[in-house]
Amino acid sequence: MTISNPTAPSPSGLASANGHAKVQELESVTIRFCGDSGDGMQLAGTQFTNASAILGNDISTLPDFPAEIRAPAGTLAGVSGFQLHFSSHAIHTPGDTLNTLVAMNPAALKTNLKDLEPGGILIVNSDSFGTSDLQKAGYTSNPLDSEAMKNYRLIKVPINKLNREAVAECKLSPREADRCKNFFALGLVFWMYERPMEPTLKWIREKFAKNPAVLEANTRALKAGYNYGETMELLPVHYRVPKAKIPPGTYRKITGNEALAIGLVTATQLAKKELIYASYPITPATPILETLADLKRYGVKTLQAEDEIAAMGMAIGAAFGGAIGVTATSGPGVCLKSEAIGLAVMTELPCVIIDVQRGGPSTGLPTKTEQADLLQAMFGRNGECPVPIVAPRSPADCFHMVFEAVRIATRFMTPIFLLSDGYIANGAEPWSIPSLDSLPRIAIQHPTTPNSWANEPQHENGAGEPGKFLPYKRDEWLVRPWAVPGTPGLEHRIGGLEKQDVTGNVNYEPGNHEHMVRTRAKKIQNIAETIPDLKVHGPASGDLLVLGWGGTYGAILTAVERAQRKGWSVAHAHLQYLNPMPKNTEAVLRSYKQVLIPELNAGQLLWLIRAKYCVPAVGLNKIQGRPFLVSEIEAKIEAILTGAPDVEITTTPVVSDGPSQG
């Protein structure tokens, strides 16, 4: 163990003496675990997150892993990372720069060091810096000996050796023993940041209940790491991040995908409807299928379809049968589902299509985040084919917005898109567990009797007779009845051919077609009457509005708050409803001299806003498969308000002399 350059600046955050000479209190910390795909970094990061959440910190996470399950060990392509921001105050992003980096091998060091702040703590597994390890990462000399290390507080720990010693008595194979080293590293950082070990020990006990040797080994590795930190006094201080002052309540940690699954079950159960979820496995949406497949005792039916099209067809069939039909996918899957989504529009059946967006086009960047499917969701079908769109803004918000998706779909008899993204899906934050009483009950009614009467005025198409069921006779919102097969007397036929309004009979007349196209569009617009106004965070009018949607919420909010603290006249609004948009959207846009729209795409909401409202908004666009840094948005806000030259987000290669990470 060596600590170099102990005189480097201390980690950022507010240090305060608290009576204990060896403990330093920090307001917030950003830490990243990185190593080979097989090193268990996602697990270490998740466990550290759980411990921090249970301790009462606010948390925000950014898992970042390669598309390859096991790229060749030790290579740059195989590096997997997990970033956590934990804090004693409310936070909204996983952090811009790292205070601490744990790197399990040279490849991890090479791809992640650029994000570590000057003076930051760098923990490396010095046992994995042998000649061949260095070669695989493309190093010609050991970077730990380089001058650059003087910028950091480098802690070299022979983790392989120490871990093997710790688990020696457990009689594991060398390979099995080495698999515990992530827990050794975790134990070490638990000590550094005064995290409780018990939640992880409990997890180990449950996970390895059937394998006592592995249970014991992981327990020992974790404790050994912790004790090593304490005994060796790895740093002159260790750190404490006090509880966050967050609203009272009972909390748990939740990822976006978990919140979608739980939200779907809750919304459908409270609506007394069956949830039928059909999906084809696709990154990053698969965990929703896996979660729901294990919830059979909640009456959930899951179908792993043969392809994306089938999944959409099954959701539509389920909806025809009176259940809540849901499918989830990512961008490439939406392409395949498009024709069937059009069928749901034409037949006016309610179903929810979740698109967990990833980098595109084509297969693109399967494990990286992007917001580039907005226009696909908006327009990506043949014909005039309007589909409503909602978009959660954070992992926990997925719970609320999927409720909204179910409500809108069933109230307006329409398929609906919920646009999540890889960042929200895999990222976690605390979720205030709601009481069931506080949640909405979505009221769904199916007709049981015919809806055509002798004493009512003849409808405009003249068809239909008293006592008959008219499948396209609409209510005050232009919504048709949801009559379910099995109901006597309501037998009817629907399909993808153009319908005569009211009767639903196949009809090719020019006037009827235009009427139906406009009716379907008006029906979707009517949704705006039932959604909340766009809220503004900041002054109700002023110099600049920063408008966002989806998973950029936290970064935009933090950047705007910083600009506000500097005295700038800037406000933030975030669209959770993208089609239709809230009724006050135009009024909000026109209350500011300028509008900035940051997006993780080439400017899709920007395109919509300009086209719809003729507002000269400008974009801040990042298309790197990674979320915004707060500083990037902050810089753009300042550039706009000071009239400085335009700020562009530059792409810095991950490494200068090797392929960039997966």
Added chain:
Amino acid sequence: MSATTLPTLTVKDLTTDQDVRWCPGCGDYSILAQMKKALASLGVPREKIVFVSGIGCSSRFPYYMNTYGFHTIHGRAPTIATGLKMAQPDLQVWVVTGDGDGLSIGGNHLLHVIRRNVDVKILLFNNEIYGLTKGQYSPTSRLGTRTKSSPQGSIDNPIRPLSVAIAAEATFVARTIDVDVNHMVTVLQRAAAHKGTAFVEIYQNCKIFNDGVFDYVTDKSIKSDNLLYLEHGKPLVYGKDRNKGIRLNGLDPEAVELGNGIAVDDLLHHNESAKEPSLAYLLSRMVHPEFPECVGVFRAVRKPTYEELVQEQIVKAIKAKGPGKIEDLFRSEDQWTVE
């Protein structure tokens, strides 16, 4: 109607107010008529019956049946039927498809609905041509078929619908012919009674674009020598004089004449409930003119349906841990309380 009798439907009850728009002379008219007859005999109420179709001439079928109906998109009817059966396992769901819809654009879904043994009845109207797009060759068109898209003759090897269904281990497989009306009614009744995926191929004449392609099994003067009616437990005998049969020569079928040392007992006996689908597959490969083509029930075995297995897992899960409570779901991770 007394309280104890099943509601009976008439053919008229099953007829909608929509004009039927198939071409005059189309085989689909006969199928529609036999379907109504078959359903009228079953005692299943109209509201419990759903027709789901894809795209093509055959797929207009639901508009003409006064039951619930869903005319979906090209090739995807099996997926929609599967979703519907998940929501309402008690419905009697018919999927109406054609050789293009079911075996070309929708081939994948056909395989998967069958292998899952979803309790749906699939009728594949095989006319060996694309009719609605006005006469291009289909996946079942014979080699050399000259159409507008194959002016020099089709070079795509045709697939046999029943071979595909049997390869996917369909639990009920049958074939009938549009003009063989009594036979068709029987086959449709058997399909309706089957629990699990029933796959029925119907040879259907396209008057406009492929007229006469099945003459060898419909022309009264020759059909007896080209057609073999399968009967469970009976030997495979055919021919105008009932003097021909099918026997096995090693692993291959062989068409033989009875007599000259060949007795009925030497012939293959049909066993529709055989556990292994090998013989049914072999029968599905018999093609004119080398062989007579079989009609009737090739295979009928009972296996758990997809709906039954889905329900069984739910029941088991509830039995093991009790019905799910939302509060437990919320608390499926460690929690902490802020005061």
